[in-house]
Amino acid sequence: MLEISRKTLSLEPEEVIELERVITDEDPAGALVFLKRCVYRKLLGSQENRLKSHLDGCRDPVSRFSALNK
Numbered sequence: 001m002l003e004i005s006r007k008t009l010s011l012e013p014e015e016v017i018e019l020e021r022v023i024t025d026e027d028p029a030g031a032l033v034f035l036k037r038c039v040y041r042k043l044l045g046s047q048e049n050r051l052k053s054h055l056d057g058c059r060d061p062v063s064r065f066s067a068l069n070k
Helices: 013-025 028-047 061-068
Strands: none
Touching: 013 028
């Protein structure tokens, strides 16, 4: 799952040409392919191997703390 935050992506010259082609041709199928292959892949790649806080866990720390102190 992607982290919802502001990101900056850089496109290679070939990707800019492809984006221009998709926009000029008004190609919805090509636009979807471009988004999946270029934009989404780069967003996923930018979030791989990022440091995670111990607070990002899937457990509820309040209920665990309450259960331990009973």
